[in-house]
Amino acid sequence: MEREKPSPWERKALQRLLLYQFGVDFDLERLGDKLSVERSRRTGRIRKIFVGDTLFASVRLSDGFIVPTPEGWRLLLSVRRCYFVEVPEDVARYVSQGRTVFSKHVIEADREILPGDEVAVISGEEARVSGSGKAMLPGDSMGVIRRGKAIKTRTGAGESE
CATH class of the missing domain: 2.30.130.10 (PUA domain)
Structure with missing residues (x-):
């Protein structure tokens, strides 16, 4: 699958989801151009979130919640x-x-x-x-x-x- 940059609205939605789900106000803007997403071919929805070449998290299909990888947790725990x-x-x-x-x-x-x-x-x-x-x-x-x-x-x- 092909990676692309998330739209400003999607960045804000991901940031708010991290705040809702984990109570972490993680500023995705500080990642700049390193943030990219992989989408579902069928629906166009975000499925995976990358920081550079590292998988940060997946988006769970059943409820749309974020499932961080160990590397994703390292970034989240550095904030709170x-x-x-x-x-x-x-x-x-x-x-x-x-x-x-x-x-x-x-x-x-x-x-x-x-x-x-x-x-x-x-x-x-x-x-x-x-x-x-x-x-x-x-x-x-x-x-x-x-x-x-x-x-x-x-x-x-x-x-x-």
Whole structure:
């Protein structure tokens, strides 16, 4: 598929969607000409968002929400620490391979997380992004509940590189 620059209206819509979905007022204008999109051939709607040659996020077909990649989460978390789940370094190694995060391994989680939300899995002092996935538990229950899945990992950081 062919990449193209989003229109000013589409830039504003993507920026507002990031604010609505993640509470991050991410200024897409600071990316300048590095921002590009890939569209559906049939509908013309945005399907993928790129920053340079790196996939920033996909747009989920069912509801139009943004699904950030680990690289996309790095950019979002540089603006505001939100929708994150922190795990120990030894667990992060498995998450980067695409493995599931269990609740007993969670050190800290954002209280705003609800089941079904897209989240970033981070580790270490520098909050390195190990992967991204879908929350299975509310953020305030992660780490408290000792059994079960906390996050179904969608993409590990090792898979996207």
